[in-house]
Amino acid sequence: MQLRGGAAAIFLAVLIVFPTTDAFNVTSMLDKHSEFSTFNHYLSVTQLAPEINRRRTITVCVVDNPGMTDLLAKHLTLGGIKNVLSFHVLLDYFDAKKLHQITDGSALAATMYQATGSATGSSGFVNITDLSRGKVGFSPEDNGGNISATFVKSVEAQPYDISIIQISNLLPSYEAEAPAPAPSQVNITKLMSAHGCKVFADTLAGSPAETTFEGNIDSGLTIFCPGDEAMKSFLPKYNNLTAADQQSLLEYHAMPFYESLPGLRSNNGLTSTLATVGNKFVFTVQNDGTDVTIITKLVTAKIINTLVDNQPLAIFQVNKVLVPPELSKLGGLAPAPAPGPAAESPKSSKSKHKSPPAPPGPSESPADGPDGDVADQDSSGAEMVQIGGGILGALILTVWSTFLPL
Incomplete structure (x- = not known):
C-alpha cells in the first residue's frame, strides 16, 4: 500500500526531524558473549567504543579473556591499552566469507591506530593472509x-557496517605498547582536602584503603568523595564498623576505572567499585538530565562538584556518604532492604587488588523512594525507556492512521 502525496511528505519530514541513531553499538553486540568481557570492558573505559560506533565498514578483531592476560600484566596506561586495541580495529569489512576469498592470498588493512596519526611508517597496518587448509x-x-x-x-x-571476529591472540605492536607519559603524581587526599572533602580525605589517609586508591590511579580511577558536613554526620556510624568494614566502605567510594562526567551521564547502570567482590559492593549510576546520582539500596547521592577530571583520574564531590547495603546489619547503618530478585552483574572492571566482576546485562536503574533515598527494592531497578523512539513511533502512527483512508 502506498501513502498518498500529503502523507508521504509528512512521513519523510518525520524521518528528517528524528534522524536515526548509530547503526550499531559494539559493546552491546559483545555483551552477548561473556568470553570477551575483558576486551569489551576496555573498549568502554578507554573511550574507544564511541569512536568505533561512529565509523562504518569496520572490523573488530577480539580476543577472549585469557588472551587479554598478557596485555594487562604489562600495566599499560589507559592510553597505551587504547592504542593496542585500536590496532585490532581494521578500517575495512572482513567477515568469514571475505577472509577466505582474499584476492592474491593476502590483503593489507589500515587500523584505527594508523588513523590516529601516532603510528610511524607501516606500523599501523595489519597484513591478512589466506593460509592453506582454510x-x-x-x-x-x-x-x-x-x-x-x-x-x-x-x-x-x-x-x-561492522564485523566482529575472534582471532587467536593479540597482535604484537611494540609502538602501540610504548608507554605514554605517566600521569603527574597527584596527592589525592591533599586535593580532596582543599576542595571541601577534608573529613573524607583525613579518614582515607588513616586507612589501608588509601593504598588501594593510589594503586589504581595510573590504570584509571574515579572517586566520589562526600562533602565535609555529610562525612562529619556519618562518622559516629563509621567508627562503629570493624576495620575491615571501614576499608570496604571507603573503597566503595571509587570505581577502578576512569569515567568523565559526560561518560557518567551516558553510561547509566550497575557499576563495580574498588570494594566489589562478585555482585557485592556495587552501586547504580543514573542521570536525570544533567544531574548524576549514585544509588545504593540505602542512599541516593548527587554529584555536586568536580574536583578533577583529567584521564586517568576523576574526583567528584557528592552530597552524601555512599552506604553499601552489605554493611547495613554489621554497623547498624540502616534497616536491611527487603529481599528482591537476584542482583544483576555489574560492569566488568579492572582493580589491582580484586578480579573484575562479570559484565552486566542491559543497564537498569532503581527508582527513588519518597525522600530521595532508595530502600526495599532490587538493585536492577526499573526499565529505562528510549524517549526519542517513542515520539518517532507515535508520529509515524498518527500520520499512518490519518492518511490511510485517503
Missing part, C-alpha cells in the same frame, strides 16, 4: 612476514 593469518605489516595470530570464528556481523 586458515587465515594476521600479522603486523612490520613483522617480517611472520604470522602472529589466526582467525578463530565470526562473533557478530552487521553487513556491511
Whole structure:
C-alpha cells in the first residue's frame, strides 16, 4: 500500500526531524558473549567504543579473556591499552566469507591506530593472509612476514557496517605498547582536602584503603568523595564498623576505572567499585538530565562538584556518604532492604587488588523512594525507556492512521 502525496511528505519530514541513531553499538553486540568481557570492558573505559560506533565498514578483531592476560600484566596506561586495541580495529569489512576469498592470498588493512596519526611508517597496518587448509593469518605489516595470530570464528556481523571476529591472540605492536607519559603524581587526599572533602580525605589517609586508591590511579580511577558536613554526620556510624568494614566502605567510594562526567551521564547502570567482590559492593549510576546520582539500596547521592577530571583520574564531590547495603546489619547503618530478585552483574572492571566482576546485562536503574533515598527494592531497578523512539513511533502512527483512508 502506498501513502498518498500529503502523507508521504509528512512521513519523510518525520524521518528528517528524528534522524536515526548509530547503526550499531559494539559493546552491546559483545555483551552477548561473556568470553570477551575483558576486551569489551576496555573498549568502554578507554573511550574507544564511541569512536568505533561512529565509523562504518569496520572490523573488530577480539580476543577472549585469557588472551587479554598478557596485555594487562604489562600495566599499560589507559592510553597505551587504547592504542593496542585500536590496532585490532581494521578500517575495512572482513567477515568469514571475505577472509577466505582474499584476492592474491593476502590483503593489507589500515587500523584505527594508523588513523590516529601516532603510528610511524607501516606500523599501523595489519597484513591478512589466506593460509592453506582454510586458515587465515594476521600479522603486523612490520613483522617480517611472520604470522602472529589466526582467525578463530565470526562473533557478530552487521553487513556491511561492522564485523566482529575472534582471532587467536593479540597482535604484537611494540609502538602501540610504548608507554605514554605517566600521569603527574597527584596527592589525592591533599586535593580532596582543599576542595571541601577534608573529613573524607583525613579518614582515607588513616586507612589501608588509601593504598588501594593510589594503586589504581595510573590504570584509571574515579572517586566520589562526600562533602565535609555529610562525612562529619556519618562518622559516629563509621567508627562503629570493624576495620575491615571501614576499608570496604571507603573503597566503595571509587570505581577502578576512569569515567568523565559526560561518560557518567551516558553510561547509566550497575557499576563495580574498588570494594566489589562478585555482585557485592556495587552501586547504580543514573542521570536525570544533567544531574548524576549514585544509588545504593540505602542512599541516593548527587554529584555536586568536580574536583578533577583529567584521564586517568576523576574526583567528584557528592552530597552524601555512599552506604553499601552489605554493611547495613554489621554497623547498624540502616534497616536491611527487603529481599528482591537476584542482583544483576555489574560492569566488568579492572582493580589491582580484586578480579573484575562479570559484565552486566542491559543497564537498569532503581527508582527513588519518597525522600530521595532508595530502600526495599532490587538493585536492577526499573526499565529505562528510549524517549526519542517513542515520539518517532507515535508520529509515524498518527500520520499512518490519518492518511490511510485517503
